[in-house]
Amino acid sequence: VYGLDISGSMSTIADFDGSRLNMAKDLIRKSCRNEVNIIPFAANEEPAIIFPKMSLVLDTITHPQAGDGTALYDLCMSVVMDSTNTYRDIIIFTDGMDNCSHISLKTIAEVMQQHGIRVNAVSINSERDSVLFTNQLLDSVLTVENDQPLKSDLLFLTNETGGEWVKCKNRDEMKKIVKRI
Numbered sequence: 001v002y003g004l005d006i007s008g009s010m011s012t013i014a015d016f017d018g019s020r021l022n023m024a025k026d027l028i029r030k031s032c033r034n035e036v037n038i039i040p041f042a043a044n045e046e047p048a049i050i051f052p053k054m055s056l057v058l059d060t061i062t063h064p065q066a067g068d069g070t071a072l073y074d075l076c077m078s079v080v081m082d083s084t085n086t087y088r089d090i091i092i093f094t095d096g097m098d099n100c101s102h103i104s105l106k107t108i109a110e111v112m113q114q115h116g117i118r119v120n121a122v123s124i125n126s127e128r129d130s131v132l133f134t135n136q137l138l139d140s141v142l143t144v145e146n147d148q149p150l151k152s153d154l155l156f157l158t159n160e161t162g163g164e165w166v167k168c169k170n171r172d173e174m175k176k177i178v179k180r181i
Contacts, residue, residue: 001087002028002051003075005094007042010064010124020124021064023168024093027122028058030178037085041075042068043100069100073108076157080115089163091120097153105153109160118163121154122177125169 010021028038032051040046040061049057072092079090098105112119158165168177 001048001079001085001090002036002038003072003079003090003092003094004028004038004040004061005042005070005072005092005096005124006040006046006061006064007068007070007096008064009070009095019064020095021061023124023174024122025058025061027093027124027168027174027177029055030174039075039078041071043071044068045071045075045078070094070096070098071101072098072154072157073101073103073105076108076112076117076119077103080111080117087117089118089120091122093122093124094154095124105156109157112157112161117161119157119161120163121158121165123154123165123167 004021004024006021010024011019028036028051035053036051038049038051038058040049042064051058072094075092076090079087101108103111155165157163164180166177166180168174
């Protein structure tokens with residue numbers, strides 16, 4: 001199962017020809033060899049998309065949900081609680097860390113371990129700030145490098161569950177990441 005972050009911070013960023021969201025969708029399209037469930041999420045989970053059967057639905061997700069947080073741990077819990085499927089891996093495409101779940105990092109790591117579900121994270125340009133400053137007069141966009149990328153929670157979760165944390169900083173890295181997925 002794939003988790004697709006559609007929170008507001010997945011909006012346009014200067015490094016990509018589009019947005020973090022578009023980068024994530026491209027990675028999903030290129031890495032899917034079989035049918036896969038994609039769960040779009042922000043502060044709340046959206047209905048699952050079966051890819052490639054419902055690829056037109058994936059195409060309709062064009063703008064991140066402005067102002068929404070990222071409920072990564074709640075997404076993981078919903079995967080565990082899904083009695084209709086027996087997932088062993090979840091791959092989460094996100095640019096940041098959880099900031100609005102109802103469950104703690106420690107608890108979800110333990111629950112995922114108990115159920116034998118590996119959490120893998122593809123961190124999309126998390127080294128850049130999510131807030132962009134645009135100046136129409138100067139025709140410029142400013143992004144700021146974070147000294148400490150917000151990845152420690154993702155690293156903890158992936159390590160505790162036996163998964164992998166992979167970063168994607170630009171389109172050149174896509175081919176390597178698609179092979180790993």
